[in-house]
Amino acid sequence: MDQYLPILGLLLLGVLFASGSLVASAWLAPHKRPTDAKLAPYECGIVPENEPPQRFPVRFYLVAMIFVIFDIEVVFMYPFAVVFRQLHVFGLIEVLTFSVTVFAALVFLVSEGALQWGPVKYLTPGMPERTSSSTIVRIGRDPEQAA
Numbered sequence: 001m002d003q004y005l006p007i008l009g010l011l012l013l014g015v016l017f018a019s020g021s022l023v024a025s026a027w028l029a030p031h032k033r034p035t036d037a038k039l040a041p042y043e044c045g046i047v048p049e050n051e052p053p054q055r056f057p058v059r060f061y062l063v064a065m066i067f068v069i070f071d072i073e074v075v076f077m078y079p080f081a082v083v084f085r086q087l088h089v090f091g092l093i094e095v096l097t098f099s100v101t102v103f104a105a106l107v108f109l110v111s112e113g114a115l116q117w118g119p120v121k122y123l124t125p126g127m128p129e130r131t132s133s134s135t136i137v138r139i140g141r142d143p144e145q146a147a
Contacts, residue, residue: 062114066106073102 080087080095087094109115 059114059117062109066109066114069102069105073099 076098077095080091084091
């Protein structure tokens with residue numbers, strides 16, 4: 001039991017410090033509502049002219065996750081490079097399998113447009129193929145009169 005006494009004391013000290021901080025902030029904090037000036041965003045002394053955007057677009061998070069995935073791939077390459085001679089062909093096949101899988105995921109993401117910024121552009125059908133009859137109809141003449 002004597003071995004756990006310092007841990008118990010440290011745990012008790014942590015709980016006392018956390019609860020003491022919460023109680024002290026409740027007693028010492030001002031109890032009036034903040035003014036609009038205090039709630040306004042502050043940017044280097046310049047009053048903002050427009051509202052900041054509420055959220056980041058989802059594409060931002062997708063690109064961030066893709067970056068993290070490829071960053072992790074590079075981290076996994078270091079241990080392989082250190083013990084490359086000991087792993088022989090088995091290690092090479094495993095690393096190639098891992099790299100091909102991650103590269104295939106990147107190709108899929110690029111084909112789905114995950115790395116494209118800006119608004120999504122959809123192709124809209126244009127004018128029908130131009131023929132003499134479609135041109136006559138477009139001008140407003142009756143196709144029977146043109147012949």
